[in-house]
Structures are given as C-alpha cells and as structure tokens.
Amino acid sequence: MSTVIDDRPVAEAHVVSPRPVLRVPITLAVLSVISLLAFGLGSESGTTSTLALSFRNDAVQLSPLVLNTKGTCLALSVICLAIAAYSFLAAFRFRKTPMWLNALFGVAWVFAFLVWAVEGKSTSLVDLLQGSLLLAVPIAFGAFGGVFCERAGVVNIAIEGQLLVGAFAAAVVASVTDNVYAGLLAAPVAGCLLGLLLALFTVKYAVNQIIVGVVLNVLAVGLTSFLFAAVLKPNAETLNTPPLLEPIAIPVLSSIPVLGPVLFRQTIIVYAMYAAVVVLTIALFRTRWGLRVRAVGEHPEAADTVGIQVNRTRWRNVLWGSSTAGFGGAFFTIGYVGAFGPEMSGGKGYIALAAMILGRWTPIGSLGAALLFGFATKLVSALSVLGTPVPSQFLQMLPYLLTIFAVAGFVGRVRGPAAAGVPYVKG
C-alpha cells in the first residue's frame, strides 16, 4: 500500500540564484568609502573631538572623551571597510551577512560621522543618548499600538490621531485636577475613544481601514486645534498648564556610569515603555491570547473554524492598541513639553507606523526602530546647535533617509500579518 514517493534525484527542488544579491554589500561599500574620504581624510590632522560622558548634575563626574578626530575617523572607516568586504565575500558564497555585523557597521559609521561633525568642538554623548530615548517614547508607544491592531488584522493609520488626542487629554485633565497622574490616565481613555470609532467602522461596518484611519487623523487634528483655539488659549492658566511628571531615579541601576542616568533616571512613562515591550512580547508569542490574536490576523477563517470570535478579537485589540497609542501621546505634554500645542504630534504617528514595519511587527523590533528614529532626530538637533559643515536642511532629511535605507537595504523583504487590512465578513 505504501509507496516510496520522495527522495529521488529528480525530486530535488533547489533554489537557483543566477547572480549573488549585492544590494547590501554595495550599500555598505559606498557608505564606507564616504566615511573614509569625507570623515577620515576630510578632517584635518591634529584636531580633536570632545564628547561629554556625564550630565552636569551627576554625582559622579566622568572626564569627557577627547578623541583625535582624524585618527578615530580613519580607524572607524577601516572597520566599516572590513565589514563591507566581508559582506561581499558572504554574498558571493550565497550567505547573508549576520544582522549584528550590519548593526556594528551602523554604529561605527554613525560614530565616525559624529566625531567628524564635532571636529574641534565638544558635545555631550549622554545628552545625545537621553534625547534619543525620550524622542523614541511616543514613537514606540505608537508602534506598540500598531502592533496590537495589525497583529489582529486591522491596519491602524490613526496612530497619529491617537497620539494627538492622548496629548490633549493628558494636558487638560492634569491641568484641571492639578494631578499629573490623572492626566496619565486620561490619555489612554482619549485614545480608546478614537479607537472606538476605528473599530466601529473597520470591524463592524467593514469600511476600508486606510480611509477610516486617515479620516480619524484629520478629525483628531481638527478637533484638538479647534478646542485649543476656542477653549485652551483663552483659559491657558486653568486648562493648559499641566504639572510635569518628575523623573524617578531607580536606586543602584541609575548609578551605573554613562548608561545609568540615561536609562534609569526617567519619568514613569519611560519605565512603562520598558514594561510594555516585555509584557507585549510575552503576551503575543507565549500566551493563549497571543496565539489567537495572531491566528485572527493571519487567517481569520481558520480562527473562526476553531471557534475563535474573529471580530470580537479585533474589537478588543483595536481598543487596546488605540489606548496604548493614546498613552504614548501623554508624553508630548505632561512628559516633555508641558502645555498642549496644536498638531504637536507632528507626524510621529506615521513614523511609528514605519517603526512597526521596520521592527517586523514585533514589540522589540518596534522599540529598536523607534530608538533609531529618536537618535536620528536628536542627532540633527544636536548638530544644528554646533553649527557643523553640513547644511541643516540636509541634516533634517537624515531620519527619513535612514528609514529608506533601513527598510530597503537591511530589513529585506518584510511580511506582515497576512490578513491585515482585510475586513472579515462571514459567509
């Protein structure tokens, strides 16, 4: 009865790549050459770059790092060139360059750029890192909100709007109650209300998810701008002067040199971000809830046939995701700036969407991508203060340039949840 079927020479399926894929190696090589010519050979010999390693109010002051500009840049360029060469070698042997090497390349290249940019001047490394972390907070929460929704099969373009209403609600509630934690609670509620509309139209009425998302963003911008002009501005004293969240230093951890104060002397929102990434990762990949959510996002019919309520799962996840994004919005007002200003989210919601894709729909990846965007943005502002040889308009392109390179070159083909964007209608 049983017939031997497989394992015959004819049967071998094989992958034919007539040419090695050289996209990544060429990118790395071009960047290395730029680094060598512009940063290494382009800097004058004998100059130094100074990088501060402590905040001014730190108890233990570390002496700043003073580097020979030309020497450091040349050394880093050589490392970059070596990685590029290895990448070529790997490509010709049809192997992929490991991810950590790509990351190392990125760090070395950016550091070379930084050292070259502050040639003859000084900047604070810890300030740069802390600024990156803070700028990454709303992006990361927005991306987590996106992960919640898209893993269940709903595209959440409305992250931008959810951040904005979160920021608004946090500012107003914290001002009125004079309690910053009340503001922190109000932000996710506001995000959730916007999410309610998103779920109603996309899940219940199966309207195109992109269109609903865009419309909700416009609604959020219009509503908050109107309320700002009509209500907040005339009553700024009572309605738009929220207290700010105070940084909390975590004992022991915050006294680690360099990274301690950067990571562990922050507000509760930042700690919430650390917690969220851990909890969300475990929940998504290790629990019953996560398995069901992923099934709903990948193959809703399959989920339905084993008795999982597809649309109920989507409702729940859209509300969770919108609340998460709304919570992140609180950072803009009570975590950073204080008062609410119109359109203060400034496109961070869209960057969060890109971060989610760059992070391949995982919480950890999203956080990494958010940090990358945060760093690029912070670097631009740090450099514009210093007055570097690069025109500021070019520098402002940097975060977006980074997105294109990262998505096109380093991530390769990304595959999101198969059913994202497709409404589930039974029968």
Place this chain on the structure above:
Amino acid sequence: MLLELRGITKRFGPLVANDHIDLVIEPGQIHALLGENGAGKSTLMNVLFGLYEPDEGQIAVDGTPVTFRGPSDALAAGIGMVHQHFMLVPVFTVAESVMLGHESTRGVMLDLDAARAQVRELSARFGFDVDPDARIEDLPVGVQQRVEIIKAMARDAKVLILDEPTAVLTPQETDELIEIMRQLAAAGTSIVFITHKLREVRAVADVITVIRRGAVVGSAAPTADESELAAMMVGRAVLLDLDKAPAQPGATVLSVRDLLVLDRAGTTVVDEVSFDLARGEILAIAGVQGNGQSELAETILGLLPPVAGSIVLEGTELVGKSVREILDHGVGFVPEDRSHDGLVGEFSVAENLVLDLIFDPRFRKPFGVDIAAVQANAQQRIGEYDIRTQGPGQPAGRLSGGNQQKVVVARELSRPLRLFVASQPTRGVDVGSIEFLHRRIVQERDTGTPVIIVSTELDEVSALADRIAVMYRGKIVGMVPGDTPRDVLGLMMAGVPLDEARRQAAENPTTETILKEGDL
C-alpha cells in the same frame, strides 16, 4: 454518535442552496455525499459545522435536537471538519495549529510541550509522520491535510467531515487517505466524505447519497456502476468516455528548449523544460497542483519572462515578445482562474466574447468598436456553444462556472490559431459542460491546431491526451503515450521516473485499479 439532519433548508436570496435535505449518519460509517460543483454539498456541511444557520430544519445528535450558533458549538458536539481549502495558519507550527482554539496552558503561558506530545501521539496512532515543530507553509499539501485530521482528532471528533479531500492529492496519496478513512471508521468515527469523483466513492463509501441542485435525489450502494452514479448526479445519461479518433500528427511546429523560469523569490518553478509539439496533436501536461505547469503555460503566453531557454512557434521565437504580439501570432490561451484572469465579471457576455479581439478588423470600425458586429458574434457563439445566458447583455460574472468557461473557450477558439493552450479547462465545471468542452477541444485538434492542456485531473488528462508530459517540481519527469495507466502517471506525479513507476505500479496496484479490474 448518531447524527441526523432533518429537512435542512438554506437560502441565499432567491437561490435555494439546500432544499429540505434529510441525512442520517450512522456511527462508524463512511457516508459519501456525491454531487457536482455547486450542488449544495459544501453549504450543507457548513450548516452542519455551524458556519451557516439553516433557514429551516434541525440537526439532531443521538436523537436530541441541537442548535449550532458557531463552529465552537459544532466542535463541542464532536463534529470536526477538514475544509477543501485548509484552515491552517501558514506561519504557525504544527503544534500551534493543532492547539489553536483549545490551548492547554501552564499559568498564563501556552503549554507547547503538551501540544507537541499530543501531535506525536496522534501522529503515531494513525501512522502519520508529522513533525510538531514544522511550519505549515513548509509542508506539502498531503501532510497539511494530515495536520487537519490531527486537529479534528485532537478534539475527539466523533464525526469527521472531509470536504473534497482528494482534490489536491496524487492517486497514491488518495489511496493513503482512503486507508486512513477506513482506519478512523474502524475506530468508531463516522466520516462524511464529500466528493464529485465517482471512483473514490465506490472505493471507500458504505453509503452514498447523491445531491443535485440542493436536494437529495437518491442514495446508492457502493456497488452501483459509475455511469449509473453519474446519471444520478447530473440528472441525465452522461457519456463518461470521450471517443476521439486517433491523432494524425502533422509537422512539428512548436519547440520549447531548456526553458528556465524563476519565481520572485528566486526559486526555480520551470526547470530546463524541453518538448516538441506537432500539428493536430494534444499534449497534456499532468502533475499535482503547483509543480510548475501553470507557470509553463503562462511563460508560453509571455506573462512570465523566462531566465533562459526558447519557445519557437512556426519559426518565430516567442521569448521576449509581448503578450499582445504572442496573441497576434496566433496563440489562444485559456487561463487557469477564469473568473480572475479569463473574464471581466462586470462586462457583458458579448463584451467578454471579444475581450482580446477588439483589435481584430472584424470588430472594428474606422473610429471605434463595431458594436453590431460584437452583438452578432455574441449571438452566434451563444448558439454554437450552447451558453446558457439570459442574453448577450448579461454580465459574465453571473453565469455558472461551466457557462463562464464556455465563454472563455468560445472567445479563444473564434479565430484561426497556430497554438491553443488551455490551463485547467474544466475546473469547477459541471459534468455536462465538461463533455462539451472536451469535444470542442478535440475538434480543434482535428482541424490541425497543436493543443497543450494543463490539468491536474487525471481523468481529463487520460480523456484528452495524445501524449502526456508529467511535471514534478518544475521538471518533466517523463513523456508518455496518452493511454498510460493511471497508476504509472500517479507515481510519476510524485516524482518517480518512468521505468521505476512502471515497476512499482505493477507491484502495488492502487485500489482504483483493483476495483476496475476486479469483479464488481
């Protein structure tokens, strides 16, 4: 468990998909539900599985009426279903797929070890070789089907519904499935086996219920002969065997050499394929779905660019030409997915009949389309092909599968051709139309056109082919005469070379052959 369906009626708007259907499924019985595509078999099973709510009638388990509000109720009652399109998440592992919906947990965490153990245990009990940690998308369809069966058995299904389970299998895999079905039935599981394939029904069923146009038209014993069953299924006598005259091959006009086609991921889909084809000859390309046949056909039409190789038709190289140029060179093409690639559903029948012919001088006036000529053409084709339509103005998407396919074939054959390529010409088409389309294709051959038929149905291959090329993983395993036995073809479809296939087929005849040669 005794399962009864009493007077089940399900309507979709004016269409009555199930009309007062009564069905009794006894414990441990293999109950075949035989009917054509669109007869209402799948609708009935979706009602039974709780996916649809019946408009009338009731379901009873061991004599007690029950109501299923959703699949979870049906699952709880002990009904499992293996859908025609597998309900598996491609990126999940086997263990994750099996546990989904009734997960065992340790605290809040998933207990994957328990799921793995369960997969191993069930896999050993039925002699499946399934790795609990394999990803679904990496598994061949035959194994995916076993995962579906494990999924149902892991929930202690007392009744297992198999919806067209053999559509994606080779004859040998089908045989193994039949063995599994017998084993399950012997262990007390009732099986509802939905199919339109007469051979399989006779091989495995204890009871046969025939459904036509949503109603039960009768039941039959497995000893009933095929033409009797076919007549019940279609409602009139059907000629199962197409008697065609032997081919009279003329000059060789098509030669394909070393054709190499890659998909977007860089995987070889057509692997150095070469063959020749003469005028007045039908070459059938057989193989299990997804072994490069569809891509080969699409490459001939110019839809896919080959990496290497050549396709020469009457002295002209087709590789590198646009689809328009290839059509103009006289290639007629019937695509695999007619509703998606063959027709524009919103367009009228008349428009669809000239879809790729609007540059033809017959249908052109100096400044546009000759609407009168298009209408006249439609009237003529509708008569010639017996297309059942309300008129030439009816949207083609509203026609039945068989009539849609007639529109496509009529269009492609309505001009002189140098080559006719048809992918799955009768997939999802009723038996009556199959008969007609097959006759029409043979007629085209007899006018001297070389014909390539791509088909996964061995019945169709055997009925039409003068020569058969069997493809497996992008290669042609062998080129054999049209009368090659099914067992040999089946083995070749699994990648076994010709000589080896002949030897194995002689040693291990499949149930089908035994049935055919036996004394039933």
